[in-house]
Amino acid sequence: MKQVLVIGGGPAGLTAAKALADMDAGVVLVEKSESLGGMARELTCKGLVECRNCGVCFAIDRAGEILREPNAEVLLLAEVVSAQKSEAKYAVKIKTSPRYVTDDCIGCGKCVEVCPVQGKAIFPPTGSGQPNMYWIDRSKCLHFKKAKCEMCASVCPTKAVDYEDRARNITRNADAIVYATGIAAIDACEISRLGCGTIEDVLSSVEVERILNEKGRLLRPSDGKPPKRIAVIQCVGSRNVKAGVEYCSKFCCKYATKISQLLLDTDPEINLDFYFMDLRTLYEPQDEFKQWAKTKKTVKLIRSMPATVTLGPNGKPVVRASGETDLEITETEYDLVMLSVGMRPQGTDSDLAKALGVAADKMGFAASRKELESQGVFLCGAVMGPMDIEETASRAIAAASRIAGQKEARP
Template sequence: MTNKVLVIGGGAAGLAAAKTLVDMHKEVVLVEKEESLGGLVRELTCKGVSECRNCGVCYVVDRAAEILAEPAAEVFLRSEIVSVDRKDEGFMVRIRSGARYVSSSCIGCGRCVEVCPVEGGAIHPPKGSGRPTTYWIDRDRCLHFKKKKCERCAEVCSTDAVVYDDRATNVTRHVSSVILASGIEPVDASEVPRLGYGSIPDVMSSVDAERILNERGRIVRPSDGAAPKKIAMIQCVGSRSEKTGVEYCSKFCCKYGTKIAQLLMDIDPDIDLDFYFMDLRTLYEPQDDFKRWAASKKRKVEKKKVPQVRLIRSMPSQAYPGDGGGVVLRSSGESDVETTDTPYDLAILSVGMRPRAVPEALGSSLGVEVDELGFMRCSEGESSSGMFFIGAACEPMDIEETITKAIAAAAEAAAQRTGGSR
């Protein structure tokens, strides 16, 4: 019996599973379709400034770097599973390993991006905190592959990292078990058009806010790049809604929303922040901590202390463009009798999630079953088939729960089906 386990998906779940397996002296074949490891968490920000806020983001970035350096883990990026067939109590897996066109000698200087003539660029850094940090060329956009003879990036690269003759390859591996961790997609905030995402520049989604905070270390208004002083955060955008089909609570957005609110105030203590919510579901942390934190944020105005953070149990009904930028939110109070229009420099919409669809051929060869909402039937404990389905593709999960469950499934896969130690 082979000592190898296949892990499909290099997000929080896949990485936690891979790390558990190598720690148990198994070999891992990790296949990720994107150019770097980390999954959705690549684009999220660490939410602590002076002290850790336990958001879990750093765990994923650290595991990604460890797995890349791990001799027992073979990592295929920009790659896909072509087929999985049963063989000798295990599985024969065919993998299409994509070309990157940039070698590991890339030092991430970014000079290639500056000279690339393609609008929007054809050579890119990996997303957010994704690992490795090696750049990659999008062959479909690159002029070199359109017979236009462009080699500008190669000409400016001081480490000769650009490799135009890199080729996609097909590889085959024999594995004892398969772990599928295909993950999630954030809800597109424009699915809730009344809140102005996509039509009002100073309305952004929480995914945008996370990315900007991760890249710049502070938030800026999209319309003019200014530092916003009055911010609205709106929870439950797209979740718990029949209209979007996301009828469930996405479970992690109260956790990240409350932490983003605190991070924003840590970075700029002068901000006024209105936090619109329906219910506060902060997972493991008592909501009272957040309420106490909000109540403690006050500024002195003419010898009086006025609140800087307001927790408003209401869902704004409409957004309008503000005069000279910003956004105006119409909302009713808890009594639902009167409506108020409140101007903000910026509104952040905390979006929920959907499970990511598994490609049909892969789903049927692995025997993936999904419920009416698209969630995979999760692996709890033993799996006689040698298949394990894990992560937030099974049910809404934050990073911590994703990791805990992935570790349990990987330990089961290692104990149950693989041969002795390598």
């Protein structure tokens, strides 16, 4: 049986792992965080009335499947320490950090209720991350400090808290490695002129996704009321030479248009102004969003990159923007502003990347796919370039097929 190591448990790594397991390969999936799903864990399903093909459920479903997959070993809170190549195989050393909660966890949340630490020291998985198993952050937990607290263990109905859990060093052999370390969303506060971090009701799209995913509806952070006037601002951080992100992140037009539609589904009376430079709905039937917007009296598409977002006299964010001709300057007050951020690749400048021969191109994305593949290292997902979940998944299946195809070719 061919053995494949998959690094990264986001949509790319999960899809590659599942496709490989279906092709009878043995898979070891290494994920550095506490759960599977990658960026998709924090994203919301955008289809309230009908499916909008946002792809988010796809990634979460793959996570559930891979956890049930007999051909796959999933290592969470895990990182590859070294990968030594000899003959056609890699000897891979992996270190896992202790979780302090065992597989017996049923995700009831009783432990969080009693934890006395401000901000808590025991947590559920991020967003929709799988498996639904809690974990303890040792650096915050009083058990490992002088206080010797054991409150979570005392209320846990399944005795799942294990303070004796230890780090483990694991060695596995691999015929091929899938490198799927993914993305980091751009921090909207890097672009300080748009009110991020200084105006409470200015949220990044990551925050909006997270709130919608957790609570099912968007409320103003300042007063908990549903916003009635919303501005969506595109290309925040992307296509910005100063910020070092010259490229279009490709998926933000897709998710922002779908979030806008979702918001109108939840409240058809919302007034929504959508500020954009270009509408790059690469993945959608052209003009679908524009056609939809035409049918909504309360939605306005404004071709402009706003200059600033400031706090207005009523304590609400005010967007200052020029019109398409630059002759007219508008100042419009909103209840809430969403800044649609793009992405940077993650994991292309690490020691692991160097050890595996993964090099970054001038934008920071993983490059040199062909040379790497002859060494048994397969790039996969958005670490290679901006792409949405659907494109990530189809490329992951293609990479898995190439690995399976190398079976006879490699010694």
